[in-house]
Amino acid sequence: MRAIVFDGTANTLVDGITVRDPGAGEVLVRIVASGLCQSDLSVVNGKIPFPAPVILGHEGAGVVEAVGPGVSTPAVGDHVVLSTLATCGQCPSCAAGRPTMCRSSFGTSATPFRHGDTAIHSFAALSTFAERIVVQAGQAVTIPEDVPLSTACLIGCAVLTGSGAVLNRARVEPGDSVVVIGAGGIGLNVIQAARVAGAVRIIAVDTNPAKEPQARLFGATDFVDATAGDPVAAIRDLTGGGADHVFDCVGGEAITRQAMEMLDWGGQLIMLGVAGPDARLSVPASTFYLDRSVLGCRYGSSRPGADIPKYVDLYRSGRFLLDELVTRTYPLADFEVLLDDARHGRLDRGVLLMPA
Known part of the structure; x- marks a missing residue:
């Protein structure tokens, strides 16, 4: 089979x-579609250290081709969306229904792939930048066959991360005000989940004013061009003092410091963007005195x-926009084109399509 292999310097179709x-x-899953996420780019540009050679990609959907002993769900032929959470299923976090807190699901390194005598990391x-992968059965969640896999693949990261931050972590309530810094794939899902949750004011902030129409399509009530003036002052003016929730979908010391200043009393900052390993956050201690908080x-x-x-279900009912997240699709052979488009901000999400 074929896959995009990153050797620590370059990506090659092998x-x-x-x-x-x-x-x-x-289960063995034949990958049909895979999105390119910022975390994949962060490995390529060295922001996230990772052993090489490695096959990147973690936003995928496909069809189950084989199952191992003891697997009853999913079944061969099922269409599935894939999750990164390879949990142990036995620890207190798993038992409490908090799989993202399972320590077995984070930081593990395996080599299920080979090219000749060379072992390749997952x-x-x-x-998901490979034509076939092996995953825990619990990582493959069955979906109806009428949902396009080229759309469904984005649920595996952009949707789970962005929308989950709103509905599971921040627990945005009807009437709340929300600021979303960064109107990319993650940010757009924060925006639409805030809309579904009933937020009355949803303000998108980005340095690219061309993103305003898409942000408004997904549910933003306002758009702030961060290059056109002081974004903190703009947010305070629009909200009458500050927002209930600010979602930082970019990461970085200066941006996070500004995000804290956008909060109202009792507001909370939810950090989604991945800062570099050496980044340090510095905000005045007085920021927290009025019940403000920061949530990872x-x-x-x-x-x-x-x-x-x-x-x-939200997508099939028309309440969630997923097709609109896909800016462009690419064959495996055009992976470098996809990388270039993503690096230059031309995409909400680019999706690799595998041959049938």
Whole structure:
């Protein structure tokens, strides 16, 4: 089979890759579509250290081709959306229904792929830039066959992360005010989840004014061009003092400091953007005296087995926009074109389509 292999310097389309057979509790999935996420770019540009060679990609959907011993769900032929959460299923966090807090689901490194005698790492317990992968059965959530896999793949990261941050972590309520810094793939899902949650004011902030129409399509009531003046002053003016929730979908010391200043008394900052490993956040201690808080958020505090079907239902009912997230699709051979488009901000999401 073929896959995009990152050797620590360059990405190369390689034929002749093999993947091991599924073991107990595992399934083999033929990847149909995969989105390119900022975390993949962060490995390529060195922001996230990761061993090489590796097959990146963690936003995928496909069809189950084989199941290992003990697997009853999903079944061969099922269409599935894939989750990065390869949990143990036994720890207190798993038992409490908090899979993003399972320590077994974070930071593990496996080599299920080979190219000749060379072992190749998986990424985020997936590696969806390959034509076939092996995952835990619980990572493959069945969806109806009428949902396009080219759209459904984005649920696996952009939707779970962005929408989950709103509905699971921040718990935005009707009447709340929301600021979303960064109107990319994650930010647009924060925006539309805030709309579904009943937020009355949803303000998108971005340095690219061309993103305003898309942000408004997904539910933004206002748009602030961060290059046109002081975004903090603009937010305070629009909200009458500050927002109930600010979602930082970009990351970085200066942006996070501004995000804190956008909060109203009792407001909360939810951090989604990945800052560099050496980044340090510095804000005045007085910022917290009026019940302001900062919340980290891993993967939207998601429960994929429950959340993926919920988002599919919202999509099928017309309340969630997913097709509109896909700016462009690419064959595997055009992976470098996809990378260039993503680096230059031309995409909400670009999607790789695998050959049938």
